[in-house]
Amino acid sequence: MTSTDLYDVLIIGAGPAGLTAGIYAARANLKSMVFGIHYDSQLAKAGIVENYPGFPDGLQGLEISELIYTQTKNWGCEVFTANVKKLEKNENGLFKVITADDKRFTGYSLILATGAYYRKLDVPGEEELYLKGVSYCTICDGALFGGRDTIVAGYGNGAAKGALYLGGLGSSVTILCTKEELKCESTYMKRLEELQNIKVLYSITVNEIIGEDRVTGVVFTDKEGKINTLKTSAVFVEGGTAPNAALAKDLGIELTKNGFIKVNKLQATNIDGVFAAGDVTGGRRQIATAIGEGSSAAISAINWVRTHK
Structure with missing residues (x-):
């Protein structure tokens, strides 16, 4: 050498x-x-x-x-x-x-x-609509969707903090919690419950993210086994x-x-x-x-x- x-x-x-x-x-x-x-x-x-x-x-x-x-x-x-x-x-x-x-x-x-x-949902539409409404960083991209309908998919502190951040921007936020409960700190949970523009759906299975040039909605199965479609402008995946x-x-x-x-x-x-x-x-x-x-x-x-x- x-x-x-x-x-x-x-x-x-x-x-x-x-x-x-x-x-x-x-x-x-x-x-x-x-x-x-x-x-x-x-x-x-x-x-x-x-x-x-x-x-x-x-x-x-x-x-x-x-x-x-x-x-x-x-x-x-x-x-x-x-x-x-x-x-x-x-x-x-x-x-x-x-x-x-x-x-x-x-x-x-x-x-x-x-x-x-970033841990992904691994569902149809996720890869195709990345940077077109699909994001893995609420702090990075949340401001682009202030005052609009948004979805946060996850189950831990990341999902809670992401929703709170979006809610603070005036967005309407739905957390699609992929577990039976939101595994976040009690302080975050209390803040979520106090905000009228944030709601949580539990035991959700995300099936597909839909849209062509931009995200327009999410197809998911709820805890009763019913398939639903929820309109949204963005999906923030907070799986850590x-x-x-x-x-x-x-x-x-x-x-x-x-x-x-x-x-x-x-x-x-x-x-x-x-x-x-x-x-x-x-x-x-x-x-x-x-x-x-x-x-x-x-x-x-x-x-x-x-x-x-």
């Missing part, structure tokens, strides 16, 4: 957290590589983004992703547009990244920013998220009880030289927080490399 084969920082994931980490590492004059396809990130698929500072008129998530990607490249961070299938730690303490096409890269430190995926943490688990990184990567305040994991940032660590699932964690993880990695190289 020659010196040119060895990287200071290897970053897995090309979303906002991973690309930001690449910017910081490259600006510190460290040889760095980001692995991933930024078009596949949740940011790139987010549609119009109106809550990210600096863009008062909003901007498409894809445009923001492309801007961050370009900035990462401009600072000299390499980007390898391939998915990673395996991570290893050598006996000498170096980390090895093996891509899907069996290319291999070695580095002193590792940053995992592999993100998370699941982390893309398989690579971390295989490497021996400690996970939380919900399967997210466990990190400290400096974004460090239980393995020396390995850091994590963004949705794979849990948290708020926002662009701003992912970028903040990406920068923090990079600073920690930079300090690690300068101390241990």
Whole structure:
């Protein structure tokens, strides 16, 4: 192995957290590589983004992703547009990244920013009407449907908080609770009961989301077994998220009880030289927080490399 084969920082994931980490590492004059396809990130698929500072008129998530990607490249961070299938730690303490096409890269430190995926309903119309009234982020997209009829599908705190957020925007909200009860904190339940523009239907099975160019309704089966159609302008799926943490688990990184990567305040994991940032660590699932964690993880990695190289 020659010196040119060895990287200071290897970053897995090309979303906002991973690309930001690449910017910081490259600006510190460290040889760095980001692995991933930024078009596949949740940011790139987010549609119009109106809550990210600096863009008062909003901007498409894809445009923001492309801007961050370009900035990462401009600072000299390499980007390898391939998915990673395996991570290893050598006996000498170096980390090895093996891509899907069996290319291999070695580095002193590792940053995992592999993100998370939204749990879906897996019903007809959900995929086809995504960004056309189907959303997985009430905070991100709720303002687009203020004062209109909306549906929240879910059963936990996420569904309750999403409904409260929409209700605060003046929307009429129906929670299609997929369990026998809404498993949320009592404080949220009390607030829901106090609002006249929010109602909850229990033991619901969502069958289909309907519409052509936009969402127009939801077909569901109620607890009596009757099939109903409810008109709506939007469906917010609040089934929570699941982390893309398989690579971390295989490497021996400690996970939380919900399967997210466990990190400290400096974004460090239980393995020396390995850091994590963004949705794979849990948290708020926002662009701003992912970028903040990406920068923090990079600073920690930079300090690690300068101390241990």
